[in-house]
Amino acid sequence: MPDRVTVLLAAGGEAWEAPALRLLNGGASLVLKRCVDLTDLLASAGTGEADVAVVSGELSGLDADAVVQLLRDDVRCVAVGGDQDALTRIGVVAAVAEPDLALLPDVVGSAGTRELVVDPEPEREPSFDRAGTRGRVVAVHGPAGAPGRTTLAIGLAAEHAHRGHGTVLVDADPHGGAVAQHLGVLDEVSGLLAAARLVNAGSLDAAAFARCRRQVSERFEVLTGLPRPDRWVEARPGVLDAVLERAAEVGDVIVDTGFSLEDDADLGRPVSRNQLTLDALATADHVVAVGTAEPTGLARLARTLVELREHTDAPVTVVVNRMRDSLGWGRRDIVGMVEGYIRPAGVHFLPEDRATVDKALVAGRSVVELGDSALRRAIAEVHARVLAGHAAQKPPISR
Ligand SMILES: Nc1ncnc2c1ncn2[C@@H]1O[C@H](COP(=O)(O)OP(=O)(O)OP(=O)(O)O)[C@@H](O)[C@H]1O
Numbered sequence: 114m115p116d117r118v119t120v121l122l123a124a125g126g127e128a129w130e131a132p133a134l135r136l137l138n139g140g141a142s143l144v145l146k147r148c149v150d151l152t153d154l155l156a157s158a159g160t161g162e163a164d165v166a167v168v169s170g171e172l173s174g175l176d177a178d179a180v181v182q183l184l185r186d187d188v189r190c191v192a193v194g195g196d197q198d199a200l201t202r203i204g205v206v207a208a209v210a211e212p213d214l215a216l217l218p219d220v221v222g223s224a225g226t227r228e229l230v231v232d233p234e235p236e237r238e239p240s241f242d243r244a245g246t247r248g249r250v251v252a253v254h255g256p257a258g259a260p261g262r263t264t265l266a267i268g269l270a271a272e273h274a275h276r277g278h279g280t281v282l283v284d285a286d287p288h289g290g291a292v293a294q295h296l297g298v299l300d301e302v303s304g305l306l307a308a309a310r311l312v313n314a315g316s317l318d319a320a321a322f323a324r325c326r327r328q329v330s331e332r333f334e335v336l337t338g339l340p341r342p343d344r345w346v347e348a349r350p351g352v353l354d355a356v357l358e359r360a361a362e363v364g365d366v367i368v369d370t371g372f373s374l375e376d377d378a379d380l381g382r383p384v385s386r387n388q389l390t391l392d393a394l395a396t397a398d399h400v401v402a403v404g405t406a407e408p409t410g411l412a413r414l415a416r417t418l419v420e421l422r423e424h425t426d427a428p429v430t431v432v433v434n435r436m437r438d439s440l441g442w443g444r445r446d447i448v449g450m451v452e453g454y455i456r457p458a459g460v461h462f463l464p465e466d467r468a469t470v471d472k473a474l475v476a477g478r479s480v481v482e483l484g485d486s487a488l489r490r491a492i493a494e495v496h497a498r499v500l501a502g503h504a505a506q507k508p509p510i511s512r
Pocket residue numbers: 255257258259260261262263264265286291372434435463464465466467470471474488
């Protein structure tokens with residue numbers, strides 16, 4: 114039975130062990146082994162047969178390192194009892210309070226497979242293939258306040274595909290992916306989690322990666338993002354690097370990232386909450402920094418431009434979104450401000466255009482696919498700066 118979730122149980126002698134065993138052997142899951150302690154659990158996970166570890170929240174030695182070691186063996190950790198906040202911080206996927214034990218089968222079920230199953234479609238031919246050349250990686254980043262990272266990343270990818278280039282859009286926002294929703298990809302499977310799982314298992318080959326992606330249009334494919342913000346922990350360091358390397362084998366790659374560059378891989382966290390964003394920026398050949406044109410947006414953008422210097426050596430193109438005349442400053446003022454912080458590859462402006470973005474959101478399409486608009490023309494200008502004329506062969510990624 115391929116979709117039975119296999120479980121290792123390490124209850125540390127707690128009284129809930131017997132009822133948990135009964136609940137978890139009920140049908141959708143199967144307990145492979147009762148482990149006597151953490152050492153036993155880690156060794157058992159190493160056999161590669163288990164999907165989920167159900168552990169006592171008080172299990173002796175359970176810490177961030179142990180959780181990451183389990184993830185490397187592709188085993189997600191669900192805790193029963195203990196301090197839920199502290200457990201979530203060390204990377205436990207879900208924590209169930211002891212009185213709620215009846216919820217355990219559901220929690221284990223969703224931790225186990227649902228969002229992680231790759232497309233069962235048999236060996237579909239990739240819709241495009243670069244035949245041995247490597248595509249470019251463009252990371253779209255920007256500060257908090259929803260400046261339009263996703264809208265722009267989708268627009269750039271759609272424009273690039275529209276111009277005849279194989280394009281992979283990777284949703285790497287660690288705070289929860291939105292690309293699938295924007296594009297109407299109604300699929301419960303997370304391409305990114307599926308790919309992460311394959312990386313952990315050492316089996317992300319070209320065919321497996323093709324099954325993780327979804328097709329949007331003829332030359333436009335998407336790797337959908339995290340289904341819930343709390344799954345960020347599975348993007349341990351190295352996962353996105355491997356994914357982007359594969360993606361660049363099949364096309365030029367646009368990466369939608371999160372808003373924060375803070376490296377918070379301490380305070381008991383196994384990896385930084387922003388690991389995906391940091392990895393995307395470190396790998397990118399070109400970074401697009403997007404901010405909004407109003408005062409708070411520009412102040413945040415300025416801080417981002419300063420912070421970016423520490424995270425990438427790639428050229429940075431600045432995009433100021435939602436530009437409108439009523440703000441009282443012009444393009445020249447903003448270009449001057451930007452150049453006070455960095456030497457940009459270019460500074461571009463996207464107009465405030467609620468009607469077009471709303472139409473795109475409702476239709477589940479990119480603004481590019483809707484036909485001509487001021488916003489689309491502005492995105493095409495950014496595309497020309499960042500991606501046009503760059504579809505040439507490049508050497509393999511080196512960091
Ligand atoms: N040029 C524009 N004119 C009007 N509305 C826009 C424009 N660009 C983006 N928006 C709207 O702003 C909102 C945020 O955009 P988007 O989701 O792309 O931002 P984000 O930076 O990815 O945000 P998040 O932090 O949620 O990931 C959306 O409702 C989007 O439709």
